[in-house]
Amino acid sequence: MHRTKVTIVEEALDANNTIAAANRADFDRHDVTVVNFMSAPGAGKTALLEAGLVDLPGVRAGVLEGDVHGAYDADRLAARHIPVIQLNTDQGFGGECHLDANMVRSAIPSVPLHEIDLLIVENVGNLVCPAEFRIGEDARVMVCSVTEGEDKPLKYPLMFRACELVVVNKIDLLPHLDFDLDLLLYNIDQVNPNAERLVVSARSGEGIDAWREWLVQLAGRRAAALV
Amino acid sequence: MHELALSSAIVNTAAKHADGRRVTVVFLRVGRLRQVVPDTLEFYFEFVARDSVCEGARLEQEVIPATLRCLPCERTWPIDIPAFRCPFCGGSEVEIATGDEFEVESIELQSADEQEEAECIAQR
Secondary structure: OOOEEEEEEEEOOHHHHHHHHHHHHHHHHOOOEEEEEEEOOOOOHHHHHHHHOOOOOOOOEEEEEEEOOOOHHHHHHHOOOOOEEEEEOEOOOOEOOOOOHHHHHHHHHHOOHHHOOEEEEEOOOOOOHHHHOOOOOOEEEEEEEOOOOOOHHHHOHHHHHHOOEEEEEOHHHHHHOOOOHHHHHHHHHHHOOOOEEEEOOOOOOOOHHHHHHHHHHHHHHHHHHHO | OOHHHHHHHHHHHHHHHHOOOOEEEEEEEEEHHHOOOHHHHHHHHHHHHOOOOOOOOEEEEEEEOOEEEEOOOOOEEEOOOOOOOOOOOOOOOEEEEEOOOEEEEEEEEOOHHHHHHHHHHHHO
């Protein structure tokens, strides 16, 4: 008897993509636009949500907060009266370094989908793993802060290519840094020429109007598609 | 570090098609653009495969080089660095021709003899 070779040719992440499609169907049923929001740890995702989501014109926003552990970010957003659901990936100490479709699926029953138009899923801070896993989102957005170095698009092309918007944050720090903003923007263009870019500071408020406007437009994209 | 999660996906995909039989080899096609470190993937695969039909299986990885195609000028070229603009026309309407793969191409299953033998040993 010989060993048998079975030809499969199947994307190994198919199982995740199937669950992502089920999430997508739930979001569609409630007309909720979903953003998968990613960055390295400490790039300012939560600060951008604090600065960006309060009283968005015509758009009710909510947040699904993914963290390895704790509810520190969720508490910050709740203080701004932004509806927020905490999703932890740990079981004790040390959990998954990213959200996948199944983790988001398990959280959906807790999300008040009928009360919101826009759901931001704040992924675990990490520039590698989250880029691999679709969660049923409409758009993938990443934050890159100017303290991280101009070479990040070249080191993490998978993440930079996955996103349709790159928010460059912490530009209020530029006077104190040896950072070449043009070089960063050039590197983003090399890796993902079609990505939109916003240059902002969540701290000083510079560029935040454009960030808010982008979110409103994104939510409108779905409304336009439905007409 | 995404290799851990990717290993689980490989084991699950192989197990789904193994029909309960023991898997001896998993043939994987991995595109260069997936940022997978082959040694790391192998390490985690061995770990994740324990107590599954893939326990002890070998992971054979075929690394697929990255090539891009420009839609307007229809040229294809290989890349070694992440530069996604067309070097000929400078355009951005570029698609990945190869290098984006992460698929289980095939699996090798234990023969019925081997399976019987293994079951015999297990019973003893």
